[in-house]
Amino acid sequence: MKRDFKKKYKGTVIGMGWSLLSPLLTLMMMKVVFTQFFGRDAPHYTTYLFTGILVFGFFAESTKGGMKALVGNAGIFTKVNVPKYLFLLSKNVQTLLNFALTMVVFFVFCVIDDIEFSWRFLLLAYPALTLTLFNLGMGLVLSALYMFFRDMGYLWGVTTHLIMYGSALFYRTDKFSESMMTAFRCNPVYDHIAFMRRIVLDNAVPEAWEFGLLALFALAALVVGGFLYKRFNTEFLYYV
Numbered sequence: 001m002k003r004d005f006k007k008k009y010k011g012t013v014i015g016m017g018w019s020l021l022s023p024l025l026t027l028m029m030m031k032v033v034f035t036q037f038f039g040r041d042a043p044h045y046t047t048y049l050f051t052g053i054l055v056f057g058f059f060a061e062s063t064k065g066g067m068k069a070l071v072g073n074a075g076i077f078t079k080v081n082v083p084k085y086l087f088l089l090s091k092n093v094q095t096l097l098n099f100a101l102t103m104v105v106f107f108v109f110c111v112i113d114d115i116e117f118s119w120r121f122l123l124l125a126y127p128a129l130t131l132t133l134f135n136l137g138m139g140l141v142l143s144a145l146y147m148f149f150r151d152m153g154y155l156w157g158v159t160t161h162l163i164m165y166g167s168a169l170f171y172r173t174d175k176f177s178e179s180m181m182t183a184f185r186c187n188p189v190y191d192h193i194a195f196m197r198r199i200v201l202d203n204a205v206p207e208a209w210e211f212g213l214l215a216l217f218a219l220a221a222l223v224v225g226g227f228l229y230k231r232f233n234t235e236f237l238y239y240v
Contacts, residue, residue, distance in 0.1 A: 042172065044201055047113045051200060052169030054099070054106055055127075055193045059135060060160050062095040066139020067146045067156060085229060088139045096132055103128075110200065120199050126211065127195045133218035134188055140225025144232055163189055188217040 042048065069088040103124075110117070146152045166183075167190040173181065184190050191213055198206050 044113050044115060047110055047115055048172075048197065048201060049170055050106055050109055051196050052167060052193050054102055055131065055196060056164055056167055056169060056189055057102070058095060058099040058131060059189050059192075060164075061098065062092055062132075062135035063138045063142055063160070064156070065091040065095060066135065067142035067152065069139065070143045070147055085140065088136065088143055092132065092136050092139060095135070099128070115200060116203055118203055120203060120205055123199055123205065124196060127192045127214060130214040130218040131192050134192075134214075134221045137218065137221025137223070137225040140229055141221065144225070144228040147232075163187060166190065167193055169193070185213070188214075188221075191217065 066088050069091045072087075142152060142156060166187050168184065173184060173194075176184070184194075191210070195206050195210055195214060198204055198210075
């Protein structure tokens with residue numbers, strides 16, 4: 001993990017500061033652009049927008065890094081017999097630390113935006129946990145597929161853009177039809193964003209089915225990813 005940190009920020013001036021600066025710059029640009037179209041009359045729109053950017057950024061960075069974890073460390077596991085999932089786990093720990101640092105900034109913005117804090121904020125640990133597990137499972141799936149099909153790099157880039165537009169980062173969903181809301185609920189990233197917004201913006205506890213849905217997505221990703229690693233573990237060496 002320490003090696004991944006050094007490699008990621010090598011040659012930069014502010015180093016790990018980019019972990020905080022990058023989402024803040026994204027927030028500023030999206031706020032300027034989308035406030036005029038979507039958030040002019042929306043209360044706490046900055047916090048609404050920041051929640052979406054925070055969750056989606058964690059997902060996108062974790063899955064993109066996890067996808068290339070095996071290929072990027074092929075020089076190690078082809079010479080030393082180590083569990084290959086450790087490379088992916090290292091990437092996820094790195095992005096989780098970045099996420100935790102950005103959460104601190106997020107809470108500062110909540111104070112500035114006059115968000116009411118309560119004991120319910122402790123429940124934010126739950127979507128952080130389920131999203132971490134979901135990212136890990138997706139990383140297992142993507143890194144296995146990327147070993148066999150390098151086209152996955154381009155395909156996943158397009159897919160993450162589609163997921164972003166379907167995650168309601170900058171627009172509200174309260175006026176959509178029931179059928180559209182069902183489609184939104186099939187997007188795990190949207191569900192995690194909605195879960196956090198319900199706690200932070202509505203100052204409410206999500207319903208039991210929302211807790212279960214996040215756990216279901218995380219479990220499904222881990223099961224599929226674990227199966228692929230177990231099934232093709234010995235074949236990875238022939239594709240590096």
